[in-house]
Structures are given as structure tokens and as C-alpha cells.
Amino acid sequence: MARKISIRQALNEALDQEMARDPTVFVMGEDIVGGMGGDGDKDAWGGVLGVTKGLYAKYGDRLLDTPLSESAYIGAAVGAAACGMRPVAELMFIDFMGVCFDEIFNQAAKFKYMFGGKAETPVVIRTMIGGGFRAAAQHSQVLTPLFTHIPGLKVVVPSNAYDAKGLLIQSIRDNDPVIFCEHKNLYGHESDVPQESYTIPFGEANVVREGKHVTIVTYGMMVHRALDAAALLAKDKVECEVIDLRTLSPIDWDTVLESVENTGRLVCVDEAHPRCSIASDVSAKVSQEAFKALKAGIQMVTAPHTPVPFSPALEDLYLPSAEKIASAARKTMAN
Amino acid sequence: MSKNPFPLDKQGLLAAYRTMRRIREFEERVHNEFAKGDIPGFVHLYAGEEASGTGIMMHLNDRDRIASTHRGHGHCIAKGVDVKEMMGEIYGKAMGSCRGKGGSMHIADLSKGMMGANGILGAGAPLACGAALAAKFRGDGGVGISFVGDGASNQGMFLESLNLAAVWNLPAIFVVENNGYAESTSRDYAVAVDSYVDRAAGFGLPGVTVDGTDFFAVYEAAGEIIKRAREGGGPALLECKMIRFFGHFEGDQQTYRGKGEVEQIRTSRDCIKLFVEKVLDAGIIKRPELDAIDKEALAEIEAAVVAAKAAPLPSAKDLMTDVYVTY
Numbered sequence: 001m002a003r004k005i006s007i008r009q010a011l012n013e014a015l016d017q018e019m020a021r022d023p024t025v026f027v028m029g030e031d032i033v034g035g036m037g038g039d040g041d042k043d044a045w046g047g048v049l050g051v052t053k054g055l056y057a058k059y060g061d062r063l064l065d066t067p068l069s070e071s072a073y074i075g076a077a078v079g080a081a082a083c084g085m086r087p088v089a090e091l092m093f094i095d096f097m098g099v100c101f102d103e104i105f106n107q108a109a110k111f112k113y114m115f116g117g118k119a120e121t122p123v124v125i126r127t128m129i130g131g132g133f134r135a136a137a138q139h140s141q142v143l144t145p146l147f148t149h150i151p152g153l154k155v156v157v158p159s160n161a162y163d164a165k166g167l168l169i170q171s172i173r174d175n176d177p178v179i180f181c182e183h184k185n186l187y188g189h190e191s192d193v194p195q196e197s198y199t200i201p202f203g204e205a206n207v208v209r210e211g212k213h214v215t216i217v218t219y220g221m222m223v224h225r226a227l228d229a230a231a232l233l234a235k236d237k238v239e240c241e242v243i244d245l246r247t248l249s250p251i252d253w254d255t256v257l258e259s260v261e262n263t264g265r266l267v268c269v270d271e272a273h274p275r276c277s278i279a280s281d282v283s284a285k286v287s288q289e290a291f292k293a294l295k296a297g298i299q300m301v302t303a304p305h306t307p308v309p310f311s312p313a314l315e316d317l318y319l320p321s322a323e324k325i326a327s328a329a330r331k332t333m334a335n
Numbered sequence: 336m337s338k339n340p341f342p343l344d345k346q347g348l349l350a351a352y353r354t355m356r357r358i359r360e361f362e363e364r365v366h367n368e369f370a371k372g373d374i375p376g377f378v379h380l381y382a383g384e385e386a387s388g389t390g391i392m393m394h395l396n397d398r399d400r401i402a403s404t405h406r407g408h409g410h411c412i413a414k415g416v417d418v419k420e421m422m423g424e425i426y427g428k429a430m431g432s433c434r435g436k437g438g439s440m441h442i443a444d445l446s447k448g449m450m451g452a453n454g455i456l457g458a459g460a461p462l463a464c465g466a467a468l469a470a471k472f473r474g475d476g477g478v479g480i481s482f483v484g485d486g487a488s489n490q491g492m493f494l495e496s497l498n499l500a501a502v503w504n505l506p507a508i509f510v511v512e513n514n515g516y517a518e519s520t521s522r523d524y525a526v527a528v529d530s531y532v533d534r535a536a537g538f539g540l541p542g543v544t545v546d547g548t549d550f551f552a553v554y555e556a557a558g559e560i561i562k563r564a565r566e567g568g569g570p571a572l573l574e575c576k577m578i579r580f581f582g583h584f585e586g587d588q589q590t591y592r593g594k595g596e597v598e599q600i601r602t603s604r605d606c607i608k609l610f611v612e613k614v615l616d617a618g619i620i621k622r623p624e625l626d627a628i629d630k631e632a633l634a635e636i637e638a639a640v641v642a643a644k645a646a647p648l649p650s651a652k653d654l655m656t657d658v659y660v661t662y
Contacts, residue, residue, distance in 0.1 A: 024472075026472065062472075064503070066499070067495075067498060067499060067502055069495040069498060069499055071461060071491055071492045071495050071496075072460075072461045072464060072492065072495035072496045072498065072499040073461070073499060074461070075458065075460070075461020075462055075464065075465065075492060075496070076461050076462070076464040076465035076468055076496075076499060077465060078461070078462060078465060079400075079402070079450065079461060079462030079463060079464060079465020079466050079468070079469075079479070080465035080466070080468045080469040080472075081465070082445065082450060082462065082465070082466075083400060083445075083450075083465065083466045083469035083470075084469060085465075085468075085469045085472060087465075099491075102455055102458055102492070103458065103461055103462075103492070106454075106455050106458065107453075107455070107458055107462065111443075111451070112657050112658065112659065112660065113436055113657050113658050114433060114436055114437045114441045114443075114451075115432075115433050115436075115437055115441065115443040115445070115451060116431070116432065116433035116434030116435070116436050116437060116657065117434065117656065117657035118433070118443065118444070118445060118446075119443060119445050119451075120660055151658050152658055152659065154659070154662075174660075174661070175660035175661065176659045176660050176661070176662075203662075250662050
């Protein structure tokens with residue numbers, strides 16, 4: 001039975017149901033229990049934003065608080081996965097990937113190929129992405145293109161609670177390493193979510209709004225900005241089709257290309273920086289595969305090629321907005 | 336028959352000798368074949384260090400996992416990886432351990448508990464923690480062992496792993512194979528402490544230093560540490576002080592080494608020679624028994640080279656396979 005719950009609750013429910021189903025699933029990360037070794041409450045935090053709250057009471061030692069030591073514990077998650085476990089490791093902010101990147105892109109991502117197909121590494125790394133939290137340059141990045149670039153990794157970015165639950169369960173059951181990106185400003189976002197367990201297959205984009213004039217391709221928080229833009233444009237009788245990619249690797253090219261074949265116009269929206277981004281990737285693919293369908297030049301709306309600024313006055317300028325997306329869509333309509 | 340002064344019975348001693356001899360034969364042969372130009376890429380040889388891998392691995396079974404280094408051939412052989420497939424891998428052939436997609440630095444066989452040689456120095460330490468964590472969850476008594484050289488003993492990944500293993504009381508063992516050189520840089524230049532026992536103590540775990548050219552010293556120290564870890568006693572560090580017969584990689588002219596250093600260590604500190612002297616002196620094993628093993632090893636490696644050279648290369652379709660389990 002479906003009820004309205006937040007992304008935070010949906011993720012918690014996915015972890016709960018998978019831990020109950022499969023004894024090889026365990027969860028590790030900094031402060032995912034919170035309060036270990038102190039005199040106060042255990043499960044004081046349940047994760048820095050409360051996603052794992054309550055699981056410790058049910059699963060005890062299958063929730064492992066880690067030292068502040070990302071290289072060691074992300075590597076340990078990768079190693080345990082290669083030894084038949086299904087770890088879900090939380091890396092608090094994607095910005096911290098720098099200190100443990102080797103264990104992800106040189107180890108987890110490559111075992112299958114480099115060992116001639118004989119290794120599987122079913123690890124999930126849950127991590128927070130995105131700006132708008134006034135968290136400045138080292139706690140606000142998106143960085144999804146870095147991981148999408150690496151063969152062997154899968155990259156998942158849910159935009160709503162229904163997808164968050166189904167995609168996280170799929171990620172845990174999946175036999176490849178998954179980078180599961182949660183936007184820090186979406187944890188409270190609510191939608192209808194079934195109580196029972198379900199999966200959403202990777203590589204299937206979601207057309208969240210249908211329209212015949214302009215295709216907007218995006219993911220994560222920007223799905224919501226794109227929908228806002230589509231609502232603005234609808235007032236001018238411009239009908240946008242908004243595609244939520246949901247997974248960046250694998251990526252659903254068919255849905256994107258089919259939509260552009262219909263609309264002839266494309267706006268790629270990405271909260272990441274513009275160079276070598278998901279937006280530029282989608283632009284390149286569409287110009288290769290659907291050039292004849294295009295009625296106007298492809299537009300990209302992304303963050304600028306700068307670090308994320310702190311001051312709200314600057315960060316608001318930095319982030320792609322509904323107005324910028326709408327303006328880009330109008331440009332494609334000018335022809 | 337004399338009384339056996341060793342911690343292994345005669346069969347055990349012969350098994351130890353066989354493993355060391357097979358590693359030496361493998362490495363000497365790769366050295367020669369590499370010089371002919373038939374082997375692609377670059378290789379790092381374990382010759383001279385056999386007592387370490389052998390003395391440790393004799394305590395392990397397939398359920399125990401090891402994470403190796405770039406200098407991993409010896410670890411692979413001692414852990415039971417198929418030698419023919421290893422040689423095939425080094426030649427980049429489809430029948431190789433990794434189907435020709437890994438090469439010397441990435442030979443792995445998870446069914447044997449060999450989690451891979453590793454081209455990234457220090458990266459194996461967290462992986463071994465993961466293996467130890469998996470063993471702890473399962474309660475199967477398994478251990479995770481990571482090998483690093485003296486060079487990688489300075490890596491953050493390694494140092495963080497010492498702390499993690501201690502904090503979680505993991506059945507993890509950290510072997511520092513200290514051969515005195517990180518590539519061309521001397522250990523004494525690059526490692527601030529004199530003893531790895533001190534370094535281990537700084538992370539709250541026990542450490543032992545042994546002469547890594549003495550098979551028996553390694554065997555006994557490793558045995559104690561591994562037994563303790565299996566019984567829930569937690570992690571430990573084992574430093575094996577050893578020597579490298581060849582350069583960092585094949586083709587290394589080794590001008591950074593002292594004049595006559597290599598000749599001297601080959602004469603006086605060859606771990607296999609030292610082992611042989613001991614077992615012959617004790618009268619436990621007779622020379623012809625060792626000669627027979629030498630012959631076996633020679634034939635095995637010869638067959639592996641012949642098979643590897645004759646084997647087909649990977650086909651074009653192999654380029655795109657095994658990137659993912661499903662995609």
C-alpha cells in the first residue's frame with residue numbers, strides 16, 4: 001500500500017527491507033549509528049541527516065560506525081563485497097571522494113574486467129550531492145560526471161521518494177559497484193511510496209512530464225527545477241517534455257533520442273560543472289544520433305566552471321534555476 | 336633418522352621447498368623471457384623474497400584471503416594460483432588467469448583467496464580489512480592478509496587500515512615485506528621509524544620483525560599471528576626483512592644499489608640456499624629429494640612458458656566483455 005513518505009524515510013525503508021531479506025547486507029559509515037563509544041545514546045544520530053535512524057535497534061552490529069577514515073572503510077567495503085558480502089557504505093559527502101577515490105575507481109570499478117570476469121563487487125556507496133545548502137565549496141558539489149566516466153561503476157541519482165526506494169533496493173541487489181547519489185536538499189521531499197519492497201531497473205529514464213515542443217533532460221534536484229521551468233513555459237503555450245534520467249550509468253539513450261525525435265529541441269540541465277558533464281554527454285549523443293531531428297541548437301544549463309561559492313547571493317547565481325532553464329528552452333523555440 | 340628440529344614434518348619441509356623453488360624458477364624464467372622482448376608491459380619479480388610468501392601462505396586455506404602487491408607472482412604461487420594460467424596472463428593470452436586483461440600486476444583468483452596483485456601501492460590493505468570483516472561477519476575463522484612493501488608502508492590507505500583493523504578487532508594481518516627499496520629509494524631515507532614494530536604500536540596493534548630470508552622465522556611468527564587472529568585476538572603487523580634479487584622492475588639497471596650488493600646477497604642471503612643448508616645439515620632431507628623437486632619445478636615452468644607462448648591471444652570481442660556483471 002502506498003503512502004506519502006520522504007526520500008529520507010524511503011531510503012531507510014529500503015535499507016531495512018534489504019537487511020531483513022539478505023543477511024549479507026550490512027551498512028557502514030561515519031556516524032550512521034552515532035554516539036558509539038560515548039556515555040550518551042547509541043543511535044543518537046542515525047546518520048548525519050538521519051537516514052539510518054532506528055536501524056541499529058533492529059540490526060545491531062550489522063550497522064558499523066567507522067572511524068573518520070574514508071580510504072580504509074570504503075576500501076574495506078569493496079574488499080568485503082569481493083568476498084561475498086553486500087555492503088552499503090555511506091560516504092557522507094561526495095566531496096570526500098577525493099580521499100578514497102582509488103578504492104572506487106582503481107579497485108571496485110576494475111575488478112570484474114581486470115580479473116577476467118572472475119570477480120564481482122556488489123558494493124553500494126551512498127553519498128550526498130548538491131548545492132543550495134550554503135555548505136560551500138567542499139560540501140556542495142555534484143561530481144556525478146566523474147563517476148559516470150569510469151567503466152565498471154554504475155551511477156544512480158533519484159529525484160523522488162518512490163525512485164529512491166526502488167533504486168536503492170536495486171542497487172543493493174545489483175552485482176556491480178553502485179555510486180548512489182542523494183541530493184542533500186531533497187531528503188524531505190515526499191511522494192507516494194508502496195510499503196512493500198520493489199525495484200526500479202537501471203537504465204530506464206522516467207518521463208516526468210510529457211510535451212511536444214522541447215525536451216529537457218536532467219536528473220536529481222534539477223528535475224524539480226526543470227518541472228518548475230516547464231510550468232512557467234506552459235503559460236506561454238510551450239509544452240516541455242521533462243526526462244529524469246534516474247541512472248547516469250547505465251543511461252537510457254532510447255528515451256532521450258525518441259523524445260528529441262518528437263520535439264526537435266533539446267535543453268540539457270546539469271547541476272554539475274559544464275565541461276565533460278552529463279549535459280555535454282547528452283548533447284554529444286543527440287547531435288550524433290538525432291541531428292536531423294533538431295530544429296535548433298542544443299542548449300545546456302549547468303553550474304558555471306567555478307567552485308561552489310558560500311554566500312547565498314553567489315550560490316543562488318551559481319545554481320541552475322527554473323528561469324535559466326526556461327530561458328534556454330525559449331532560445332530553442334526562437335527558430 | 337635424526338631428530339627433526341623444525342616446526343614442520345618432512346612432507347611440510349618438502350612442500351615449503353617446492354613452493355619456494357617454483358617461485359624462484361618462475362621468476363628467473365620470466366626475467367630471461369622478458370629480456371627477449373616477448374613479454375608486454377612491465378613486471379616486478381619476487382626472486383629472493385620467497386621465504387616470506389611461502390612461510391605465511393603455508394598457514395592459509397582457500398577461505399583466507401590475501402591482497403597482494405605489484406610484486407605478486409610469489410604470493411600467487413604460494414596461494415595456489417595455477418602457474419600455467421599465470422604465465423599465460425603475463426604473456427597477455429586468452430587462457431591467462433585474467434583472460435589477458437590484467438597482466439602481471441593484476442593476477443587474481445578469488446576461488447583461491449587471492450584478491451589480486453595490485454598496481455596501486457597500499458590499496459590492498461583496506462581490501463584485506465574488508466576480507467577480514469567478511470570473515471568476522473560469517474564467523475568462519477578466516478583471515479585477511481595484506482602485503483605491502485616498505486614503500487607502500489607510508490601510504491595513507493595502509494596506515495588508516497592499521498587503525499581500522501585495530502578499532503574493529505579484525506582478523507587482519509599486515510605483512511610489510513621490507514626489501515630495503517621503494518623502487519630506487521632506500522627504506523632508511525623514506526621511513527621515519529627504524530622499526531615497524533614501533534609503527535604498529537602507534538596504531539595499537541602488536542608487531543613482530545623477522546628475518547625474511549629465514550623461512551622458519553617467518554613460518555613461526557606468521558603461525559602465531561594467524562592463529563591469534565583466527566581465535567578473535569585481532570590484527571597484527573609482521574615485518575619481514577628481506578632482499579630483492581632483481582630491480583624494481585625488469586630493465587631496472589639498479590645503479591642505486593651498492594657495488595657488489597646483489598652478488599653478495601645472492602651468495603650469503605639467498606633464502607632458498609639458507610633453507611637447504613639447514614634441512615640438509617639436520618639430516619631430515621637428502622639432496623636427491625631436493626634435486627627431484629628442482630627438476631619438477633623446471634619442467635613445470637618450462638611447460639607453462641611453452642603453453643603460454645603457443646596460446647591464442649584474446650579476440651576482439653573480449654575488449655568489451657566483463658566490464659559489468661549486467662549493464
